[in-house]
Amino acid sequence: MRRLLFLPLLFACYTISTAQTLQENFKRNVSTLASDRFEGREASTPADTLSAKYIAAEFAKIKGVQLLGDNGLQQVVYKDKKSIQSASMKVGRKALTLNESFIPAVASTSGDFSGETIFLGFGAADDYTNQSLEGKYILVTEGVKKGTKSMSINDKALLAIKANAAGLIVIEDAKKVSKKDVTRPTLTPASDKSLFIAKVNSKVGAQLKKGASFTASVQTHMAEKHTHNVVARLNALKENNPDGKTVVIGAHYDHMGYEMIDGEKVICRGADDNASGIATIIEFARRYAQLVPAMQRDIIFIAFGAEEKGLKGSAYYASNPLDSLSNCVGMVNFDMTGRMRAKGITIRGLGSAHQAIPMFSLLPNKDALDIVWEMRGAGPTDYSSFYKKGVPAFSFSTRLHSDYHTPRDTEEEVNYEGMEMMFNYVTNLINRLVIETVQLTVKPDRQ
Ligand SMILES: [Zn+2]
Incomplete structure (x- = not known):
């Protein structure tokens, strides 16, 4: 009798303490990445490299997670925005x-x-x-x-x-x-x-x-720039995954850096966009590191660089993967998961796999999240880079808000309870992919 009385209590305590730890970890990583030191994480700045190294170090702390590339960093080369290289003009x-x-x-x-x-x-x-x-x-x-x-x-x-x-x-x-x-x-x-x-x-x-009359000559060019993707891997036991199938879990880490407002440099901190997504994928690494014996597929975690410059990091990875994308059975992306209001979330990429709709419709929604489903395959963030290469891919967000891409996207505004609800919801999806080995086949986009 006594045991029966205490067990639920013990379970309740365990649940509460786990929840606190999860939210504490979210908060620690979001507030660090959104702090002054990281200067808004604009791609190809010193703060960008600092951010990539910080994230690699966070992955490295998790037992069982190995860093790929150079200590977790994959060099990314991309073309920057167009600029004028030279120009001349004569009139008469x-x-x-x-x-x-x-x-x-x-x-x-x-x-x-x-x-x-x-x-x-x-x-x-x-x-x-x-x-x-x-x-x-x-x-x-x-x-x-x-x-x-x-x-x-x-x-x-x-x-x-x-x-x-x-x-x-x-x-x-x-x-x-x-x-x-x-x-x-x-x-x-x-x-x-x-x-x-x-x-x-x-x-x-x-x-x-x-x-x-006039004559003119214009030469434009696009500078070559460098940034990084941070790539870490958590393997299933070899006997559970002899073919080395993988699931990619990703989020971009870069943001916009500084903005000039009334002649003053102000940091755009990107706490929601996308320190929240990075904090989420780090916690997935921590969670699944505890579940390795149950895993049937390896997980590759990627923090993408230069998303704000036009999905550069994810496009680079998709063309230069550190493990062949033919092994990759699905990709799960997080872009802005920190501003949940009225339990609203958006799920993109429903059109990327034939089985997506039945699979999602069977996922438990314990917190009664109000879900907007985007039926297209491709969309405006990193999962599209994988979808374009034939990988079923989904992206999760707690939706746009009026502080998007402004200096008001700060840590103080982040809803950690909402991040946890998102985390719990998506855990069920990742379980389907990694533990229950749901088979997805890619579906061509409608357009
Ligand atoms: Zn973003």
């Missing part, structure tokens, strides 16, 4: 001074350009009516007609592309051109078409309007 015979009389837009195509221009007012959609501008250089003034919707140079360039123009020259109403609106390599959709894009000052603008 006179060479213009770069950044004074003219400035090319980063979105411009590389090449040599020459001709006369056709003036098209503000270059708004109306101005294109009944004009044949194919192969022409369009000259426009900055801004828009009073009372109409504002337009960036990019908006104007998209109209010029639509008209199959060869170039767009924007007159800035100033003696000296500014960098405003020309430093971002945007230009979608249809940006596979080439277009010369530059701004000129008011004096040059007046000459072009009068019919002066």
Whole structure:
């Protein structure tokens, strides 16, 4: 009798203490990665390397987990955003001074350009009516007609592309051109078409309007940058997994670094995005290190670099895996798991495997999480890099919020109880993959 009375009590105590430890561990890692020392973890900065080493050291503390690569680090090489390498421009015979009389837009195509221009007012959609501008250089003034919707140079360039123009020259109403609106390599959709894009000052603008011809040359380039993925492995017993099948559990560790606000450098800490995801995968490593005898598949844990630069780390890993992706039966990703509100979570990648819907519909949902299912295969974070290589892949998030990509994404705002609910929910999925060896077959994306 006595035993019966005490057992539930003991069990309750165990559960509470485990929960506290889990949340404490989440908090320790999130607050460390979001602290001043890590400077917002922008890819290819010293703080980026510091973050990667910190995460590798956290994995190394877990008994049974081995670091792959160079002490857990896989070198990642990626192309950075486009920038202008060199540019020159002449109007008539006179060479213009770069950044004074003219400035090319980063979105411009590389090449040599020459001709006369056709003036098209503000270059708004109306101005294109009944004009044949194919192969022409369009000259426009900055801004828009009073009372109409504002337009960036990019908006104007998209109209010029639509008209199959060869170039767009924007007159800035100033003696000296500014960098405003020309430093971002945007230009979608249809940006596979080439277009010369530059701004000129008011004096040059007046000459072009009068019919002066110009020549210009622009070279853009994308710098090669380096960062890391952190890769760690937890093996099942050889007899349980003779073929060396793997499950990848990943999350990106990088964030945005500093942002200039009112002339001051402010850290974007990325506590939710994505220190929370990293803290989650480290706890999965700790959890499964206790369950090795039950595991039927090895787990590879990856903290991806340079996600914010365009999924660079995960794309690099998917092309240069440290264990062949033909062994990989599934990928589980976490991106922003720290801001649960009203028990809401989003699960992406339902369309990545034929068995995904029946499998998820049988998963227990003990905390009654309010789940939004994204039915597409691919989506805007690292799991897509694996899906593109034929691996069924899912991603978990506690959803976007108004502090996303701002300095307000701080540790104080993280909901650790919510992180634990997410952790518990996904544990059931990982159990299916790692312990019960559910077979998934990849499904092509709908689009
Ligand atoms: Zn993210």
